Amino acid sequence: MFKAASFFRIADDFTLPPLDALEEALQTSRFLPCGATQAESSGWVAPRGNKSTVLAESVGQQLILRLGTERRPLPASAIKDAVEQRIEQYKQETGHERVGSKIKKEFKEEVILDLLPRAFVKRSATTLWIDPVNKFLVVDSGSLTGADKVVSQLIEALSEIPGSTTGLMARPVQTTMAAATAMAHWLSSREAPVNFTIDRDCELKMPDDQKSTVRYSRHTLEIDEVAEHIAAGKVPTQLAMTWNDRISFVLTDAAQVRKLKLLDVVLDGVQDKGKDDDGFDADAAILTGELTALIPDLLEALGGEMSADAAAAPALNVEKPVAELATI
Numbered sequence: 026m027f028k029a030a031s032f033f034r035i036a037d038d039f040t041l042p043p044l045d046a047l048e049e050a051l052q053t054s055r056f057l058p059c060g061a062t063q064a065e066s067s068g069w070v071a072p073r074g075n076k077s078t079v080l081a082e083s084v085g086q087q088l089i090l091r092l093g094t095e096r097r098p099l100p101a102s103a104i105k106d107a108v109e110q111r112i113e114q115y116k117q118e119t120g121h122e123r124v125g126s127k128i129k130k131e132f133k134e135e136v137i138l139d140l141l142p143r144a145f146v147k148r149s150a151t152t153l154w155i156d157p158v159n160k161f162l163v164v165d166s167g168s169l170t171g172a173d174k175v176v177s178q179l180i181e182a183l184s185e186i187p188g189s190t191t192g193l194m195a196r197p198v199q200t201t202m203a204a205a206t207a208m209a210h211w212l213s214s215r216e217a218p219v220n221f222t223i224d225r226d227c228e229l230k231m232p233d234d235q236k237s238t239v240r241y242s243r244h245t246l247e248i249d250e251v252a253e254h255i256a257a258g259k260v261p262t263q264l265a266m267t268w269n270d271r272i273s274f275v276l277t278d279a280a281q282v283r284k285l286k287l288l289d290v291v292l293d294g295v296q297d298k299g300k301d302d303d304g305f306d307a308d309a310a311i312l313t314g315e316l317t318a319l320i321p322d323l324l325e326a327l328g329g330e331m332s333a334d335a336a337a338a339p340a341l342n343v344e345k346p347v348a349e350l351a352t353i
Contacts, residue, residue, distance in 0.1 A: 029167035030282040033195040051080040056093040061142040067094040084309040088155040097144040107136040167283040202328030204280035208261035213252045218326035224265035
């Protein structure tokens with residue numbers, strides 16, 4: 026259900042609207058495929074899959090939503106070639122040696138409209154989980170851009186609910202210690218934080234124009250060489266870790282979680298889903314239960330959560346992209 030995670034803190038006074046009201050608001054922004062000349066389309070889809078029409082799923086007080094996106098990506102080289110052909114044709118027809126920027130812009134717009142109907146369509150879906158009890162919002166995205174889009178569209182949907190008085194304020198969780206600093210300390214001291222172990226994958230990068238990079242894959246990291254790279258100025262940008270022998274993941278220098286995986290000890294003993302059971306409720310309950318326990322430990326490992334006043338970062342809203350903010 027989740028392969029990555031970006032974490033946000035929601036306001037203490039936020040309460041979820043009635044499920045039927047939220048469902049109605051989401052239905053007005055339901056996903057529709059791209060039109061012939063539309064580059065991108067996004068909207069809410071059923072978390073359970075195509076066999077369901079319900080957009081807001083509540084499992085054990087946890088709310089699960091999913092945003093679907095469809096794109097028609099156009100190769101920059103194809104656009105450039107087509108525009109150059111039009112420019113050459115224009116020169117031959119008019120006898121002009123120079124073509125103004127305004128005409129070039131018009132040619133580019135025409136080319137894009139011409140190519141879009143023939144472009145291959147790519148679809149994706151991003152899951153979002155709201156924990157109203159612990160006041161967390163989690164997006165299945167390892168990038169700030171992806172998280173920004175999903176949360177912004179949720180904010181829009183909530184604002185459309187009639188009679189709604191409490192808007193969603195989602196603040197990227199910030200910690201007192203930068204993730205890169207913490208990872209460097211763990212690797213140099215060869216001591217993992219409480220409840221975590223360091224695995225066998227790591228990336229170190231020099232923070233300069235050259236960006237020289239060293240990667241370890243399936244390699245022990247408890248060696249002098251790793252500490253020497255860090256002492257020489259290289260910064261950990263990715264580090265594979267395991268929490269309580271239950272969840273493995275990769276922590277990035279932006280304090281985001283990628284390659285999230287529940288380990289066998291979590292899944293052992295879980296009953297096989299029945300013939301008519303899609304397994305969604307069980308999967309959602311297991312994952313949210315595990316992440317509810319992991320998040321506080323991860324925050325503690327990074328020095329604890331910074332208070333909203335200390336962070337001095339504006340809460341996320343439609344006008345303020347999350348990409349501008351540091352997150353965990």
